[in-house]
Amino acid sequence: MPEIALASAGKREQTKLQNRNAILAAAREVFGEMGYDAATVRDIIRRTDLAAGTFYNYFRSKEEAFAALADEGAKRFAPILKESRAGSNDFESFVRSAIAAYYEFIADEHRNWVARRPAGESHPHVQGETPETAAVFAEVRDAIVAEVARGAPAVDADFLAAACIAVARGVGDKMLERRPIDTASAAEFAVGMILSGLKGLPRIGG
Amino acid sequence: MPEIALASAGKREQTKLQNRNAILAAAREVFGEMGYDAATVRDIIRRTDLAAGTFYNYFRSKEEAFAALADEGAKRFAPILKESRAGSNDFESFVRSAIAAYYEFIADEHRNWVARRPAGESHPHVQGETPETAAVFAEVRDAIVAEVARGAPAVDADFLAAACIAVARGVGDKMLERRPIDTASAAEFAVGMILSGLKGLPRIGG
Amino acid sequence: MPEIALASAGKREQTKLQNRNAILAAAREVFGEMGYDAATVRDIIRRTDLAAGTFYNYFRSKEEAFAALADEGAKRFAPILKESRAGSNDFESFVRSAIAAYYEFIADEHRNWVARRPAGESHPHVQGETPETAAVFAEVRDAIVAEVARGAPAVDADFLAAACIAVARGVGDKMLERRPIDTASAAEFAVGMILSGLKGLPRIGG
Amino acid sequence: MPEIALASAGKREQTKLQNRNAILAAAREVFGEMGYDAATVRDIIRRTDLAAGTFYNYFRSKEEAFAALADEGAKRFAPILKESRAGSNDFESFVRSAIAAYYEFIADEHRNWVARRPAGESHPHVQGETPETAAVFAEVRDAIVAEVARGAPAVDADFLAAACIAVARGVGDKMLERRPIDTASAAEFAVGMILSGLKGLPRIGG
DNA sequence: AATGAATGAGCCTTCATTCAT
DNA sequence: AATGAATGAAGGCTCATTCAT
Numbered sequence: 028m029p030e031i032a033l034a035s036a037g038k039r040e041q042t043k044l045q046n047r048n049a050i051l052a053a054a055r056e057v058f059g060e061m062g063y064d065a066a067t068v069r070d071i072i073r074r075t076d077l078a079a080g081t082f083y084n085y086f087r088s089k090e091e092a093f094a095a096l097a098d099e100g101a102k103r104f105a106p107i108l109k110e111s112r113a114g115s116n117d118f119e120s121f122v123r124s125a126i127a128a129y130y131e132f133i134a135d136e137h138r139n140w141v142a143r144r145p146a147g148e149s150h151p152h153v154q155g156e157t158p159e160t161a162a163v164f165a166e167v168r169d170a171i172v173a174e175v176a177r178g179a180p181a182v183d184a185d186f187l188a189a190a191c192i193a194v195a196r197g198v199g200d201k202m203l204e205r206r207p208i209d210t211a212s213a214a215e216f217a218v219g220m221i222l223s224g225l226k227g228l229p230r231i232g233g
Numbered sequence: 234m235p236e237i238a239l240a241s242a243g244k245r246e247q248t249k250l251q252n253r254n255a256i257l258a259a260a261r262e263v264f265g266e267m268g269y270d271a272a273t274v275r276d277i278i279r280r281t282d283l284a285a286g287t288f289y290n291y292f293r294s295k296e297e298a299f300a301a302l303a304d305e306g307a308k309r310f311a312p313i314l315k316e317s318r319a320g321s322n323d324f325e326s327f328v329r330s331a332i333a334a335y336y337e338f339i340a341d342e343h344r345n346w347v348a349r350r351p352a353g354e355s356h357p358h359v360q361g362e363t364p365e366t367a368a369v370f371a372e373v374r375d376a377i378v379a380e381v382a383r384g385a386p387a388v389d390a391d392f393l394a395a396a397c398i399a400v401a402r403g404v405g406d407k408m409l410e411r412r413p414i415d416t417a418s419a420a421e422f423a424v425g426m427i428l429s430g431l432k433g434l435p436r437i438g439g
Numbered sequence: 440m441p442e443i444a445l446a447s448a449g450k451r452e453q454t455k456l457q458n459r460n461a462i463l464a465a466a467r468e469v470f471g472e473m474g475y476d477a478a479t480v481r482d483i484i485r486r487t488d489l490a491a492g493t494f495y496n497y498f499r500s501k502e503e504a505f506a507a508l509a510d511e512g513a514k515r516f517a518p519i520l521k522e523s524r525a526g527s528n529d530f531e532s533f534v535r536s537a538i539a540a541y542y543e544f545i546a547d548e549h550r551n552w553v554a555r556r557p558a559g560e561s562h563p564h565v566q567g568e569t570p571e572t573a574a575v576f577a578e579v580r581d582a583i584v585a586e587v588a589r590g591a592p593a594v595d596a597d598f599l600a601a602a603c604i605a606v607a608r609g610v611g612d613k614m615l616e617r618r619p620i621d622t623a624s625a626a627e628f629a630v631g632m633i634l635s636g637l638k639g640l641p642r643i644g645g
Numbered sequence: 646m647p648e649i650a651l652a653s654a655g656k657r658e659q660t661k662l663q664n665r666n667a668i669l670a671a672a673r674e675v676f677g678e679m680g681y682d683a684a685t686v687r688d689i690i691r692r693t694d695l696a697a698g699t700f701y702n703y704f705r706s707k708e709e710a711f712a713a714l715a716d717e718g719a720k721r722f723a724p725i726l727k728e729s730r731a732g733s734n735d736f737e738s739f740v741r742s743a744i745a746a747y748y749e750f751i752a753d754e755h756r757n758w759v760a761r762r763p764a765g766e767s768h769p770h771v772q773g774e775t776p777e778t779a780a781v782f783a784e785v786r787d788a789i790v791a792e793v794a795r796g797a798p799a800v801d802a803d804f805l806a807a808a809c810i811a812v813a814r815g816v817g818d819k820m821l822e823r824r825p826i827d828t829a830s831a832a833e834f835a836v837g838m839i840l841s842g843l844k845g846l847p848r849i850g851g
Numbered sequence: 852a853a854t855g856a857a858t859g860a861g862c863c864t865t866c867a868t869t870c871a872t
Numbered sequence: 873a874a875t876g877a878a879t880g881a882a883g884g885c886t887c888a889t890t891c892a893t
Contacts, residue, residue: 042873043873046873046874062270063270064268064270064271065270067865067866067867068866068867068868069865069866069867077874077875078874078875078876079867079868079875079876079877080868080869080870080874080875080876080877081873081874081875081876082867082868083867083868083869084873084874087868088867088868089867089868182422183418183422185407186404186407186408186419186422186423189403189404189406189407190400190403190404190422190423190426192403193399193400193402193403193404194396194399194400194403194430196399197395197396197398197399197400198392198395198396198399200395201391201392201395212389212435213392215435216388216389216392216396216434216435217392217396219430219433219434219435220396220430220431220433220434221430222433223429223430223431223432223433223434224400224425224426224427224429224430224431224433225426225429225430226429226433227425227426227428227429227430227432228422228425228426228429229418229421229422229425243893244892244893245854245855245856245892245893248856248892248893249856252856252857273882273883273884274883274884274885275882275883275884283857283858284857284858284859285858285859285860285884285885286857286858286859286860286885286886286887287856287857287858287859288885289884289885289886290855290856290857293885294884294885295884449872450871450872451871451872451875451876451877454871454872454877455877458877458878474682476680476681476682476683477682479861479862479863480862480863480864481861481862481863489878489879490878490879490880491863491864491879491880491881492864492865492866492878492879492880492881493877493878493879494864495863495864495865496876496877496878500863500864501863594834595830595834597819598816598819598831598834598835601815601816601818601819602812602815602816602834602835602838604815605811605812605814605815605816606808606811606812606815606842608811609807609808609810609811609812610804610807610808610811612807613803613804613807614804624801624847625804627847628800628801628804628808628846628847629804629808631842631845631846631847632808632842632843632845632846633842634845635841635842635843635844635845635846636812636837636838636839636841636842636843636845637838637841637842638841638845639837639838639840639841639842639844640834640837640838640841641830641833641834641837660852661852664852664853685886685887685888686887686888686889687886687887687888695853695854696853696854696855697854697855697856697888697889698853698854698855698856698889698890698891699852699853699854699855700888700889701888701889701890702852702853705889706888706889707888707889
């Protein structure tokens with residue numbers, strides 16, 4: 028119950044949290060639109076009521092703000108993924124639930140991010156990948172690597188992980204470009220590709 | 234006998250060519266290590282014994298140097314890929330030959346690039362993707378998209394293309410990390426994954 | 440009581456104003472000594488204890504700083520000149536009052552500018568014309584052109600305006616070189632030259 | 646008979662002279678169009694068949710090329726002006742002949758310069774003052790100062806010189822803007838203004 | 852001499868970060 | 873804490889001048 032913590036916090040703490048969140052929200056937009064390098068701290072604070080210096084009361088650097096966003100995404104997604112892995116006995120069901128979870132997450136993230144933007148403005152440079160989605164993808168990648176290493180069939184585990192990861196991301200990115208965003212069929216496609224592809228793979232030592 | 238051309242070239246022309254190549258080599262490294270955005274023209278000339286202004290005798294800007302590199306890769310690869318496509322009657326053989334060609338190319342590129350690096354230095358930020366490989370990959374991607382659109386089975390062509398591309402690249406990148414670089418088995422793996430995976434895909438309108 | 444505004448201003452505002460003025464003062468010097476083209480933004484900030492970037496907190500470019508200076512001069516002088524023109528019924532009295540006003544202005548400007556300079560330094564390239572005096576001169580020139588066009592005797596109006604302007608400026612510049620600066624006799628001289636010279640001019644169509 | 650010198654010179658010397666002249670001609674254009682500061686050595690050699698380095702075989706610096714042009718103008722004009730002064734017994738006739746000579750010179754210069762330009766091109770930044778005309782003007786100024794000092798009526802000599810100079814230049818510049826360029830009436834105007842204006846000047850010690 | 856690439860100081864400007872208020 | 877001006881290190885690029893050919 029995080030509300031309790033909030034309720035018990037003084038005004039000061041609440042404001043602090045609000046500011047931090049305002050900065051993070053702005054940073055997510057900016058990083059998503061321009062990428063890490065092109066984004067400037069000024070771009071971020073400009074979408075905020077705050078002053079330039081205030082940014083550094085919350086984050087030691089541009090990099091730290093980026094990391095904080097990534098972390099947040101990872102933290103939010105970690106339990107979901109954990110559950111996926113816990114509920115799966117075999118590689119097939121792991122792939123199924125992990126991809127589903129991943130697609131749900133990025134679809135949600137994307138919807139929220141896009142929805143909040145003022146309608147009139149077009150942002151030609153949108154890159155579409157926020158620090159969160161990047162971090163979440165990293166989590167998925169790690170999980171796949173681990174699962175493959177654990178329960179992999181007699182195939183080149185490293186290549187298999189790479190291929191799974193690639194398919195998951197490739198199809199996922201494409202999914203986000205479509206309207207409406209349909210996570211179910213994207214997942215069905217990716218999972219089908221992976222699991223069926225698995226069967227055609229060269230067996231090691233065969 | 235290109236040696237004739239070389240032999241007949243004056244010293245000036247030779248130096249010019251050497252400098253241009255030195256700049257391009259440095260640029261390839263820098264772009265590969267830091268990515269296009271983070272790379273600066275100064276980073277490039279710093280790896281050269283040339284002076285700051287000299288860069289601009291050869292390229293009008295960072296973009297132009299990048300484009301020159303990408304172009305070179307694309308130009309070198311285009312005929313190979315074209316042949317691949319010409320010699321293939323069905324999607325299967327296209328995938329087979331295109332991926333083989335792609336892996337040969339990037340393996341070669343990678344070997345040359347890495348081989349020339351001084352042994353002692355480690356470059357922590359290596360991204361591994363030079364403008365050339367990026368350009369060549371773009372060619373492969375376009376070819377796959379086209380082929381899928383042309384001869385696609387009754388599946389979601391867009392997703393299929395995305396998945397093929399992803400697998401090709403994912404496995405290819407992994408291949409480059411191994412020693413020795415074995416293009417044959419990487420290709421076998423990727424092709425197997427794609428072609429077999431294809432069979433497990435949800436049929437459209439089925 | 441402008442002191443109130445000053446007194447009520449926070450320290451920040453005061454510093455800001457001081458910095459802005461420091462930059463403008465430096466800019467006036469630099470433009471006066473080297474001319475607009477040769478002057479660089481760095482020349483300006485170098486005469487200041489401010490950092491390079493600070494210039495751009497106040498002015499977007501060299502042009503803008505120049506324009507600010509010129510504007511200030513023009514704004515300060517415009518009402519004086521307007522009054523001159525309003526109070527004059529004929530060309531003679533206009534010339535008289537306009538030149539007097541112009542000389543007063545540039546003498547004042549010059550005194551302020553020179554007085555503030557450290558005694559020891561000599562600036563070999565002094566051109567003597569600040570953006571302010573240039574702007575003010577432009578105003579005078581326009582007024583003369585307009586008055587000549589309006590009330591000109593039967594002489595070549597264009598030449599007359601050019602000659603009046605030239606005399607006004609030529610004598611004015613010389614005046615500034617003398618000590619003490621005597622605006623009254625300079626004005627007497629210039630006005631005498633113009634008005635009497637007028638009588639010896641070739642009549643058009645005569 | 647400079648032709649003899651030319652005829653007796655070897656091919657080498659002829660070429661050298663031609664190159665020097667080509668550079669000077671280009672430089673005159675460029676300085677006239679863009680002014681000293683904005684003009685670059687590259688701008689100059691670009692209007693030439695020569696290479697960048699060759700410029701420095703003829704002139705040690707950009708400044709020297711400018712000075713050479715100015716010198717040439719001055720050298721060409723000096724005898725004319727000298728004659729003017731020699732043939733004049735009083736201030737009036739000096740003014741008359743000096744201004745006439747000056748106007749002839751700058752009109753000629755201007756015609757040549759403008760005439761050689763390709764018809765189609767418009768040069769928006771033309772400043773109109775070449776190093777030559779600037780130098781010649783300086784000569785006239787000096788002569789006027791000297792003559793005023795010598796034979797001046799009982800007026801403020803310094804101011805008088807300034808005024809004469811100013812009128813000469815102001816009317817001269819205006820003359821160059823008109824078509825056709827009419828040196829006679831410009832001279833008549835300027836001389837009339839000066840000589841008649843003289844009569845209205847405050848007498849010193851009167 | 853002529854060539855034209857190489858040089859490197861210097862210019863304008865941006866931007867992450869600091870700091871006095 | 874919040875503010876926002878100040879800082880100064882880069883960055884991209886130009887250009888007068890030099891130098892090997």
